[in-house]
Amino acid sequence: MTTLTPILTKNWDLPNSFTLEGYGDYSAAKRALGMDPDAIIQAVKDSGLRGRGGAGFPTGMKWGFIPQNDGKPHYLVVNADESEPGTCKDIPLMMANPHALVEGIIITAYAIRANHAFIYVRGEVLHVVRRLHAAVREAYEKGYLGTGIFDSGFDLELVVHSGAGAYICGEETALLDSLEGYRGQPRLKPPFPAVAGLYAAPTVINNVESIASVPSILANGADWFAGMGTEKSKGFGIFSLSGHVTRPGQYEAPLGITLRELLDMAGGIREGHRLKFWTPGGSSTPIFTDEHLDVPLDFESVGAKGSMLGTRALQIFDETVCVLRATLRWTEFYAHESCGKCTPCREGTFWLKQVLKRLEAGQGGEEDLATITDIADNILGRSFCALGDGATSPIYSSVKYFRDEYLKHFEIGGCPFDPALSTVWGAK
């Protein structure tokens, strides 16, 4: 049996966890700044840490791509845009434990030789923005940020930068354009940000949870981290359970835990109901069903079953929920958030929305299932960035697992479900 491993969440029940007093003394950063920066990169490589923002790219390797002695400024940008539907781990992390992030930033910036770092936080979370500003101010006051940190001769400026409402700004190159004061639209890669990122200078972009995990690796060692998780998906992560579970919330566990194990801890599906479908890692990851309860939630195992670990955003839906309704709503989201730069995504998400609306109303036929998968075929792999690809995930997977449910809508000329039964208060 896998058990929980509170690390980043460990101090969240202290009333002052978001202050230095409730966090600790930055001893990992202090030690790191006495090390050779390359040794830090090596330690993070050895730990096996992979990006917690969805794609799972090895973090140490990403840092290793930053060219050294190139005479250019280097930048560290933390991606705190958390907007992928279902994803809700970075926001409570920054609310309760912003110093873990700030300490991780100091260590990372030192390792990649960056003297300027940014936290790009979505704007719609005001109290989190306050907490970040306060944590950064506290760190400056203590001399953990600014000039000559820990008498090491290392200088670091850290800016909290609020976004303004745009899911696409979570895509790393769109984020950079946004941070430079432009519309947030993705850039052509290559060049990758490690070569030409912010202001065309070498830049590392990492997710909040990735960076916040770094102090624990420095403090306890790469082996300690690598001792958790599975062979290729090492360490721990925050699993976010939402929806029709008895006790939704944040569960910090080694990668490779299963939904069955997590549901056991969370009191199961809400009383009197059963699991119908779920997302392993946000709406951009193909849905799973009750067939997948025992899939280890690591990058490889989830991938082998046709989905993605993504951000471990486990949105749980019971048998009262219409899968078409869910698919349509996610599709409306992608259509709304498509930045418009490329035709397959801009036009494709629009048409998917139109057709799905018709299907949900029962005005369609089996041939329309071919239409929506055809549209998806024209988006997947042909879009400029991964938003377009993500938009096809609910389409393919819902048709794959719930074809009969689509047909049922055509048969009866409408939706067979009563939305009232799915609500928190509706199905007593």
Added chain:
Amino acid sequence: MTYSPEVRERLETDAKEIIGRYPKARSALLPLLHLVQSEDGYVSDDGHEFCAEILGLSKAEVVGVSTFYTMYKRKPAGEYHVGVCINTLCAVMGGDQIWSELTEHMGIGADETTPDGKVSLERIECNAACDFAPVMTVNWEFFDNQTPASAKQLVDDLRDGANVLPTRGPKKLCSFKDASRILAGIPDDLAGDGPSAVGPSLEGLRIAKANGWEAPK
């Protein structure tokens, strides 16, 4: 209309401080748009012009940026800008019902403001709080675990000037303009208010403690 000299001077002081944080001035554009929104309750013509002037951009460039982002309003938001999450998870858990009952109760729809200027409404996307579904926001503070009844009570209280408190936030609800100022990068002093974490945020930790589970030493 242009800003009075006093307003302009005040905005310029703030703007220069914000611009100074960035290696390149244009990076300050998003914060500056939040700043002018904190003056007018939306990004006005004057606001666009101010940002353009201080950054040496054309107004068209600034408008091109501001219209890309949903948080910049093109007409005045209410003193209290209310969001109802209608992304899939919240919608299913009751957000759709909250939205339909709330709009009927208030007689306004999406992106509209009550005639008294007090409350505006927006259908918001996933706000990274799905474990608290159904989720609402007021001036971007969290109002978690809502019901149709609590939502209607909330807007009534806002219109009556009653003291309403976020579920995870400060002991005082600031105005939309004040919130915009914080987003510009000029925080108030309320960060210490409110809990570290509540309810679902603590669920895993609570279970770990009850079972004596810890991370390896």
